[in-house]
Amino acid sequence: MPVAISRVAIASAAFVLLAASSNGALAQKKYDTGATDTEIKIGNIMPYSGPASAYGVIGKTEQAYFNKINAAGGINGRKINFISYDDGYSPPKTVEQARKLVESDEVLFVFNSLGTPPNSAIHKYMNAKKVPQLFVATGATKWNDPKDFPWTMGWQPNYQSEARIYAKYILKEKPDAKIAVLYQNDDYGKDYLKGLKDGLGAKASMIVAEESYETTEPTIDNHIVKLKATGADIFIDITTPKFAAQAIKKVAEIEWKPLHILNNVSASVGSVIKPAGYENSQGIISAAYLKDASDPQWDNDPGMKAFYEFMAKDFPEGNKLDGSTVVGYGVSQTLVEVLKNCGDDLTRENVMKQAANLKDFRTEVLLPGIKINTSPTDFAPISQLQLMKFKGEKWELFGDIISGDVGG
Known part of the structure; x- marks a missing residue:
């Protein structure tokens, strides 16, 4: 009898172990709205028109960079679906576009939307919805407030x-x-x-x-x-x-x-x-804080060579002398690093967690000596500059x- 009990116990234990490992395999992939086995849906809002339209090239550079990433197989096998809308640098329009991205397009997060007034207009909305407002394209100091706004993070040095x-x-x-x-x-x-x-x-x-x-x-x-x-x-x-x-x-x-x-x-x-x-x-x-593509001192710099190659092959209509193309390239590389680190856990919470754990990361276009560092209590990725x-x-x-x- 004791033998039979022990066999039942062993069988039960094996079943529990098998169930646990199966659940473990299933648990490895976690998705929120906007992510699947094949796609990561990312939202973006840019002033392609209006008084700040010179910055629109940032969004175009990002689109070109993600196309390049997709052509090489995507990130962990998933292609980026980049949805970018124009707000004309008008905060009421930004609100409209953010709602469209979150509620209709159902993006995983909104990335690098441009401008202090436009981002201010959607700041509370994005945090109430718990949708990352990631690497906003503005240096306002208020983006570094993980305690009160845990879903918003800047990228560039603050003003x-x-x-x-x-x-x-x-x-x-x-x-x-x-x-x-x-x-x-x-x-x-x-x-x-x-x-x-x-x-x-x-x-x-x-x-x-x-x-x-x-x-x-x-x-x-x-x-x-x-x-x-x-x-x-x-x-x-x-x-x-x-x-x-x-x-x-x-x-x-x-x-x-x-x-x-x-x-x-x-x-x-x-x-x-x-x-x-x-x-x-x-x-x-x-x-x-970024290398200047018009400066010949970077002509033989490996990072800038990669940037020039990208501009020639993937974004030939772009102007490499426009500093905004360097910004778009650098912030896109930072996002790709975050998404790689997310692995198969593409939840909004994990996107923010990985963004808040960058250690000495360098995109190819940062000036020598400048590094990207974040922590759960510091949402200011870049804080160094050179005159x-x-x-x-x-x-x-x-x-x-x-x-x-x-x-x-």
């Missing part, structure tokens, strides 16, 4: 960090200067302004003028004329590409000769500097890699 780096430079090089600031009248512009004032600290009184503009204005020429009249010898230019090109031209036209500091988001040679005129752009200072000055037909990097951590 306050960047502005603090300019403040450090000014305090060191021109501590007695008078500063005039032009900024876009929204969260994006105000974030930079706050970082600049915080960075200047007790010397914030160096700022003698603050002029804001609306994205609906056809030109900012009158603002530039007003700022020149203040007698400022430093001009801080917090604008998006269309207005940055206008500002550079107007400063030259009225023969104002301040130290011109231009924010990184408008430092593209292709979409800002070249249209504004190389001769008008000499000596402008900005900061970078650069425009000379001839390209940017020249100078100084050390600087961390502009807010609070750092």
Whole structure:
């Protein structure tokens, strides 16, 4: 009898073990809406039209990059279905497109949607729906708030960090200067302004003028004329590409000769500097975290060679001199790394978990020494930049890699 019991026990144990291992095999693949054995559905919102349409090329670069990934077999055997809509940089339209992506298209997550006001408009909605708003294409400081907004994460260095780096430079090089600031009248512009004032600290009184503009204005020429009249010898230019090109031209036209500091988001040679005129752009200072495709120092760099090859083969209609193509390429590579790390657990929760556990990751286009790091309590992937000055037909990097951590 004891023998029979032991046989039954062994058989039962074997059955339990078999069931457990079968469940284990089944449990290996986990999907939320937007993911299957063959597909990962990703949403995106870009200003293909409107005042920030110069950034639309980022979405086009991403589409081309995902096409390249799909042609090579996809990610863990799954093809990326990239659905990108135009919002014209209009927050009400962004809300409409986000709802369409989440509720009609049923995407797994929304990736790299552009602009501070547009992303602000869907911030609460995405978190209430628990759908990742991943690697948003804006440097607003508020995207790094994992406690209150665990489904939203930025990618590029935040605006306050960047502005603090300019403040450090000014305090060191021109501590007695008078500063005039032009900024876009929204969260994006105000974030930079706050970082600049915080960075200047007790010397914030160096700022003698603050002029804001609306994205609906056809030109900012009158603002530039007003700022020149203040007698400022430093001009801080917090604008998006269309207005940055206008500002550079107007400063030259009225023969104002301040130290011109231009924010990184408008430092593209292709979409800002070249249209504004190389001769008008000499000596402008900005900061970078990505390699500049117009700079011959990267011609033999393996990472940039891969980028040039991608542009020639997979996105020939794109302009490699437009800094936005480098952004689109770099952020797409970061997403591919996250999705690879997700394995067969393509739940929204695991997408955020993997995005919040990047350790010393480098895309091929980051400047040497800059790495991507995230943690469950730090949703700011890139926090380092290097200053650069425009000379001839390209940017020249100078100084050390600087961390502009807010609070750092």
